[in-house]
Amino acid sequence: MTNEAEHAGRKIDHSQTVTEPKNAGFDTVFPPGTILACSGCGEGLYKVLTRATTADLVMDDGTILQPLNITIPPHDAWKSLACVKCGGRVYKTGKLHTLQTGWT
Ligand SMILES: [Zn+2]
Numbered sequence: 656m657t658n659e660a661e662h663a664g665r666k667i668d669h670s671q672t673v674t675e676p677k678n679a680g681f682d683t684v685f686p687p688g689t690i691l692a693c694s695g696c697g698e699g700l701y702k703v704l705t706r707a708t709t710a711d712l713v714m715d716d717g718t719i720l721q722p723l724n725i726t727i728p729p730h731d732a733w734k735s736l737a738c739v740k741c742g743g744r745v746y747k748t749g750k751l752h753t754l755q756t757g758w759t
Contacts, residue, residue: 681710681749683759690754691720691736695743699723699754701730709751712736 689703691712701720703712711719713736717729727739736745745751750758 681708681713683709683751685709685712685751685753685759690723691745692752692754693738693741693743693745694747694752694758695738696741697754698738698740698743700727700736700738700745709749712751713746 685703685707687703687705690699691701691703692699700723702723704719704721707715707719714732715730716732720730722729730736736751737743738745747758753759
């Protein structure tokens with residue numbers, strides 16, 4: 656993996672890969688086209704460009720998550736996912752909030 660991914664792995668403090676059942680949340684697969692949306696106001700924030708897991712998306716440095724409009728900054732691995740409008744959460748405890756299915 657890249658240096659960025661290693662840094663991000665340290666940030667969320669898991670030293671092992673996401674294959675353990677207790678980390679199942681991080682293994683959730685999001686298909687291309689999934690929209691990450693704010694859990695507070697419902698604002699769509701990022702589109703998933705390639706099939707990716709929760710861990711991939713949380714650690715993304717802007718290559719998987721495409722901002723839906725120009726007011727949204729590219730995601731980078733050092734920033735938590737949050738709504739640019741209301742600051743609402745897009746990520747919590749292994750789950751991402753999507754436009755299509757809510758907390759997934
Ligand atoms: Zn919001």
